[in-house]
Amino acid sequence: xxxxxxxxxHGIRRRNLAxxxxxxxxxxxxxxxxxxxxxxxxxxxVAPLVDELLRAGLLVETGRAAPSGRGRPGSELAVSDxxxxxxxxxxxxxxxxxxxxxxxxxxxxxxxxxxxxxxSDPGPVLRRLSALLAEVTAEIxxxxxxPAGLAVAVPGLVARGTTTVVHAPNLGWRAADxxxxxxxxxxxxxxxxxxxxxxxxxANLGALAELRLGGDGKGDGDGRPGPPPxxxxxxxxxxxxxxxxxxxxxxxxxxxxxxxxxxxPVYPDGHPCDCGGRGCLEQxxxxxxxxxxxxxxxxxxAAAHPGPGARIALLARRAADGDAPTVRALxxxxxxxxxxxxxxxxxxxxxxxxxxxxxAGLAPWILPSLERELALRTAVAADPGRAGGPLVxxxxxxxxxPLLGAAHAALQAVLDDPFASCASAHSPRS
Numbered sequence: 001x002x003x004x005x006x007x008x009x010h011g012i013r014r015r016n017l018a019x020x021x022x023x024x025x026x027x028x029x030x031x032x033x034x035x036x037x038x039x040x041x042x043x044x045x046v047a048p049l050v051d052e053l054l055r056a057g058l059l060v061e062t063g064r065a066a067p068s069g070r071g072r073p074g075s076e077l078a079v080s081d082x083x084x085x086x087x088x089x090x091x092x093x094x095x096x097x098x099x100x101x102x103x104x105x106x107x108x109x110x111x112x113x114x115x116x117x118x119x120s121d122p123g124p125v126l127r128r129l130s131a132l133l134a135e136v137t138a139e140i141x142x143x144x145x146x147p148a149g150l151a152v153a154v155p156g157l158v159a160r161g162t163t164t165v166v167h168a169p170n171l172g173w174r175a176a177d178x179x180x181x182x183x184x185x186x187x188x189x190x191x192x193x194x195x196x197x198x199x200x201x202x203a204n205l206g207a208l209a210e211l212r213l214g215g216d217g218k219g220d221g222d223g224r225p226g227p228p229p230x231x232x233x234x235x236x237x238x239x240x241x242x243x244x245x246x247x248x249x250x251x252x253x254x255x256x257x258x259x260x261x262x263x264x265p266v267y268p269d270g271h272p273c274d275c276g277g278r279g280c281l282e283q284x285x286x287x288x289x290x291x292x293x294x295x296x297x298x299x300x301x302a303a304a305h306p307g308p309g310a311r312i313a314l315l316a317r318r319a320a321d322g323d324a325p326t327v328r329a330l331x332x333x334x335x336x337x338x339x340x341x342x343x344x345x346x347x348x349x350x351x352x353x354x355x356x357x358x359x360a361g362l363a364p365w366i367l368p369s370l371e372r373e374l375a376l377r378t379a380v381a382a383d384p385g386r387a388g389g390p391l392v393x394x395x396x397x398x399x400x401x402p403l404l405g406a407a408h409a410a411l412q413a414v415l416d417d418p419f420a421s422c423a424s425a426h427s428p429r430s
Contacts, residue, residue, distance in 0.1 A: 086411025126181030160256025203241030338373025
């Protein structure tokens with residue numbers, strides 16, 4: 001063994017512990033021999049790893065497994081209902097939300113509130129978010145769970161590797177570090193300041209949720225295949241963002257700003273945008289633009305239909321009823337989206353384009369014009385019947401994608417290094 005780096009005996013053991021835990025979390029209940037076969041180790045090599053995870057309370061034995069081969073049948077393994085939980089939070093323009101997921105991927109607690117966050121100072125917004133975090137962590141503590149990590153989804157640019165929102169136009173935030181504002185959050189017997197904090201663009205977290213959960217919705221196991229390893233995920237509510245996934249990994253860019261689809265100019269001499277440019281996609285396919293084009297006043301609509309998804313539901317109802325201005329506005333939004341996405345498709349050659357967020361609820365009226373523009377403007381037509389063209393699909397996660405992606409991202413540290421996370425979580429804190 002080498003004396004340093006990840007190839008030491010200790011490093012290899014930590015990686016193998018993570019492989020066992022991830023396998024059981026993804027496929028359990030599962031027998032020890034099945035775990036060994038799936039990760040390429042011998043049964044004797046897997047046995048002490050399983051015992052260690054059992055002692056740590058991350059795995060449990062569920063009962064006798066079906067006989068397989070020689071010897072006595074063992075017990076099936078599953079991840080524990082207790083122990084670490086990932087805490088996800090979302091700061092939206094008109095709402096705040098928090099949820100906790102356990103190692104099985106189940107939502108164990110959730111809290112949300114309507115909130116007018118547009119042009120609000122970060123301080124009051126983070127105080128309201130902290131109250132929701134305290135509520136959720138108290139609820140999971142009563143069920144024997146502790147927060148292993150916190151990830152916050154925001155509709156803006158986040159400096160890579162930091163907790164600083166560089167610019168969130170629809171919130172009106174610039175250079176806002178979220179870590180100090182969340183420092184006062186506590187859970188029963190545990191200080192949330194001691195757990196890893198991640199701040200991430202909401203579209204990126206929506207794409208990560210699609211990778212983890214998109215195959216079968218919220219983990220219902222219906223066997224639906226997940227997304228391909230190369231896709232563009234488009235997320236929209238008030239604004240429009242995108243995330244690019246290549247070989248199963250997020251393409252972040254040098255500063256972490258990759259995927260700013262909402263500010264790609266689709267009509268260079270068009271409407272002015274809050275970002276300082278003109279003709280940006282958000283001015284034609286964002287929620288406020290579609291409301292205005294459909295004959296509705298955005299401000300009045302927000303007052304009459306507050307909360308996440310309320311205006312989108314209004315647009316969907318009007319379109320389903322055949323309201324001509326609404327149908328026309330959604331057609332124009334799909335055209336603008338198709339123009340913007342054509343550049344991404346030509347440049348990146350993804351296998352699929354996934355519509356998430358609010359767009360998922362408006363897909364029946366957006367997709368026809370979007371797909372037409374892709375067919376006209378891409379080197380290989382976006383035709384599902386052609387092997388080379390990108391398939392346009394609709395996320396089953398919808399508006400929940402960023403929040404679920406945040407919670408699962410917060411749990412990733414446990415899956416990547418089970419005992420480092422457990423040691424940190426159970427250490428005394430002042």
